[in-house]
Amino acid sequence: MVELTIDGNKVEVPEGSMVMHAAHKLGLYVPHFCYHKKLSIAANCRMCLVEVEKAPKAMPACATPATNGMVVHTCSEKAVAAQKSVMEFLLINHPLDCPVCDQGGECQLQDLAVGYGESASRYKEEKRVVFHKPMGPLISAEEMPRCIHCTRCVRFGQEIGGIMELGMLHRGEHSEITSFVGRAVESELSGNMIDLCPVGALTSKPFRFEARTWELARRRSVSPHDSLGANLVVQVKGDRVLRVVPFENEEVNECWISDRDRFSYTGLYTEDRLAHPMVRDASGQWHETSWSDALQAVVRGLNQVREEHGAEQLGAIGAHTATVEELTLLARLTRSLGSDNVDFRLRCNDPALDSALPGVPWLGMSIEEFSRLDRVLVIGSFLRKDQPLLAQRLRQAAKHGTRIAFIDSAADDPLFPVAARQTVAPAGIPNALAQVLVAWAKANQQEVPEAFASVQPSEQAGQIAASLAGGERVAVMLGNMAVSSPEAALIAANAQALAQAVGGRLGFLTPGGNTVGGYLAGAVPQAGGLTAEQMLRQGLKGYVVLHAEPAFDSDHGAQAVQSLKNAQFAVALTSFHSAAAEWADVMLPIAPFTETSGTFVNAEGRTQSFKGTAAPYGDTRPAWKVLRVLGNLFQLAGFDDETSETVRDTVLVDGIQERLSNQVTGPIGLGQGAQGLQRVADVPIYRSDALVRRAEPLQQTAASRAPTARMNAATLQGLGLHDGDAVRVRSAHGEAALKAELDPAVADGALRISTAFAETLPLGSSFGEITVERA
Template structure:
């Protein structure tokens, strides 16, 4: 630590830190534009010029390291004069169009111009004009002439998103921020460029011209889309959500959010939003009903099924995007009616998985520890798309020297500075790849090999992964969504746990949805004798209660799940959207999305985060937890007396959270039998197709990440099948067939076909891990 004096205040600061950081730490504000605490130093706006004693001229506080005995004046006559001179230069070419600028009211340049700008400009010449550049459907550049060349957006793309999509061309007053020729900004973190822009050069295209900032009411909330639980500020006008921005929480999302979190609100008010309860009449036509009539019909029909077929014919299916309160009441209702058929894990296909879990699977560490790891193995994850903010944290760890390795079925670029090693193999061979790493570690440690592993040959990549893991001190093995969804998830977990134990690493689950941990804590999983969600949707039950689920898109079974629901005697849909249920439901009950209800999500690290509604419910929409509680009352069941969502939450959390979290895996390492030549499907869930709300956000659906699916295969695989890039191919599984264009993609494993799920075009294919046949259409 070094000692210095800033505006008469004695300050201690770490050696190597900058004057602006030391000043801000003691509450002394230094005006700035290009400096951002999460980005590298650029020192190109010069607004932070300060007076340092013994220095011949003002120095930029953001680029001047602290030294022992340094005396700094931020408000001296010399400093203020320098700052005012910089402000005058910045305003020379600025259009000064605050009355029509969408940034007005939250513009850093506007704020600082009040204190450091003159009331009249000496510049009388023509101002420059910068033509707008297309950055895609999310970012507007129509007012790029306001840019002050702070390059925050450039550094955000390079350092946080990990990809250089924007940069600066030319010099002097001809300099401008632009994308590569003809390309849009496609990063899943691109919206953060809007947040860091200190002027109105980059704006939210969906929000532009919808409201002025001072008209918006602000409410804190939590993202429902992935297991980070990013903290949000939801901004509404006249009870309608118009914008979502990050709420800074250093322990969760820092100051960033993904584009999925930022723009999903555009799906809130679509034409197919369900606003009134609906029931099918005797002719199968939909008609509006009152809440009383709809709920009474559900109660009578359910009681008739129980009496005639038994309570074990009742099925209750939730979603990992539902709140703790909703899932807890769904499970409570199921068990009070005598059924153990309750589950929220829509894509889990391995029915053996519960038998090897010792408790609630979780990340195994705080989110902040991801930045501090020095060795990581990621298993079966489309990391950037499944967990963009976790990928961002690992990206920062790589910059500090961490080594990250991957075992997966599609070698997507994580946009790290370097990848230590990678094994890309088809899904059924993931346990074998892990086994190779385990053998390499055992041989290096001179330990006995697990039974049945003595004939396994260690590849060079597996040896490299083993060497990397063995050389680390803070090591983690992270299990991704695809690995957990796999039909060999039990073998994957057993082998991954053995690796973690052998190298003294933490085993962690990245977990799907916003509330996988919360779903386990709420008891929304089947006890002994109960059916999993996969089993409930594979074999028809007599009555279904389906909460916040779009079965064709959210279930691993796709179109088959819809046919199963159609065949039931009663199907009740708790949904926000008519199109999510009108094909299969008998009753549709309009429930509130996360912006219109109170609730709780428990993120991957076990952090409990509650939120309130930020906007009024649309039409007759009701919070799902209230609907479930009232149903319990109408069934005349005990335990449905909760008046608030908090009382439901408190009952779930009464047993504690930490004591129920466990990543201990029962069972020994094992290898599965695989037909090495059989074609298998690799099914990713695209980042903007993960849930019903995101799928209805038009700006997100206009991005390349939501492009229509193709049958992606390694070029050698295409050649072996006698196909060429762009050919129409017929893909068949045991469940159905589809026709798609083939696409050469050398990131896909051999003997695998990558076909995205959560699209109507691929729903007929069914299982994400089904054996396939491919032929020219």
């Protein structure tokens, strides 16, 4: 520790700290633009000049190391004169367009100019002109003359996003921030550059000219889109959400959010939004109706199914973006009606996973512990797209020596160094894990499990085993694709055996904002009930569907829609008309996360409750209230809750941590493998749920481009195809016309074809064998 004095106050800071850090520890504000606590020090702007005794000139607080006995003055006459001089230079070329600037009212330059700027400029020459830059559908760079070259956006891309998408051209007064050869900024974290920009050079394109910042009400919320549960500030004008920005929470999302969290609000007020209850008549036509009539129609329809076919012909399907309260009442309603067919995991293809996992699967550690792991193996995950903020934490860990390995079916670049990797077709993942376990056992003179006696580890398996050696904090993480696999229970068992062998922990990178909460709410089948996949495959007579859009949210969307259409009665609790108009008999307009109170439980088991942030759209009602009223109309016990908090407290009272367990009871073994070409199906980051799919700016990004049949060069050559050829892809369920695309990242013997698109809906399941021929 070193001790110094700042403005007469003594302070101790760790060796290597800068004067800026010491000032912050004392609560002293030093004006600055380029400094940011999460970014490297650039010392570009010079606004933080301070007086250091015995130094010949003013020094930048952000780049001056603190030393023992140093005496610093941040607001002395000399320091303030230096700061005012810097401000004069910064304002020389800055345009006077505050009245039309979206940053107006929350602009650091505007604020500091009041304290350190002069009332008139001595600069009489022409201001420089910098042309606007194309940066894609999310970031507006239309007013680049405002840029003060703090390089926060450049450093963010390199250090946090992991990819240098912005840089600086030229020198001196001709310097310009620009994207690489005019390309769009495509990082899944790119929107944070908007928050970091201290002036109005980079602004939100969807928010452009929508409102002034002082007109917006700010309300806290929680993201429903991935398992981190990022904390948000939802900004509202009148009845509409106009902007979403991060709420800083160092334990969860730090000060970042993903673009999916930031821009999904643009899907809230589309023409597709369901505003009133609707009932389908005998001729198949939809009619708006009152809530009372719609709810009575639901009661009649479900009672008729029960009377004619028995309660076991009723099924309830939720979604991992539904709140704990909604899933609790959905499960309570279904079981009170006599059925145990309730599930929220529409992509779960292995019924054996429930019996293999008697506890609630979770991350297996806190997010803070996750950030401090030194050895990690990630299995079956499109990490950057599935879990963008957890991927960012691993990116920072890799800088400090964490070794990260992958077993996957598509070797996407995680934008950090990969210690080892084994890329295999989906059916080969259980055996790849077995190979790593055998390689570890042989390298450490341990006994090879009998089930793996015939396994010969590959070179890549040996490298993965070696990458896990020597760590004190080791974890084996199962991603979304691994959990969705038809052999998920076997993958989990093999992963647990490997984790135990290397002295690490098993964790689940769960999908959606409330997977852990869904388990805690009891929205999974118990006494012989059917999973969502079984309900939609076998076909039931009656369905209640909450928040889900089965065509794109389920693993076999076409089959799901057909089963729902064949049902005697189906009711959809949905926010969007097109999500259910094809198959439902009654559609009830329910609130998305911005218009309801509720609770999400993130992957680490953290309970995060929130209130509605905007007024309900049309006749929209919170889903938990709709389910409670349905329980009352059915005259069932246990539906007397007046607030969402009382529903939450019946589930999340005490002992959540005791219920979280990744203990796998199933046996280890080898997978069946597959002989033919296998499908690798990723869920693109902006196709993950109904709200995101309707966010037009996100659909304009490269991540949402139309699906293609992506394969490596060997597979392409083996099929006699060339990059760009039109092909016809067939599965056991149907066929799709796509374009072949060369992708070296895809495993041998596999085709990567994204799911959750209308174009790939006929192919059915995300797993299984497919054939390809030239169209």
